Amino acid sequence: MLDASERNLAQLTTATGGRLYKPQSFSALEGVYGEIAEELRSQYALYYTPTDAARDGRFRRVKVEVPGRPLQINSRVGYYAPR
Numbered sequence: 001m002l003d004a005s006e007r008n009l010a011q012l013t014t015a016t017g018g019r020l021y022k023p024q025s026f027s028a029l030e031g032v033y034g035e036i037a038e039e040l041r042s043q044y045a046l047y048y049t050p051t052d053a054a055r056d057g058r059f060r061r062v063k064v065e066v067p068g069r070p071l072q073i074n075s076r077v078g079y080y081a082p083r
Contacts, residue, residue: 015077017074017075017077018074019039019074021035046064052081055081055082056083057081059078061077061078062077062078062079
């Protein structure tokens with residue numbers, strides 16, 4: 001049951017642009033907190049206007065790329081257009 005829950009949580013974090021932290025012990029939490037703090041200091045918010053202006057409620061995929069840069073990108077896989 002726990003394995004299925006962790007897989008579901010991993011899928012959710014991937015789909016929403018998040019990240020799953022699984023410390024092995026309470027003593028490892030300090031390192032995880034440090035990772036989270038570092039990540040928060042290097043976040044950017046990007047906004048765009050879609051070229052498809054249809055208000056059809058359909059799911060639209062989004063892919064964020066940085067050409068020529070070896071960066072790790074965490075982003076949502078898409079969004080639902082308004083109706």
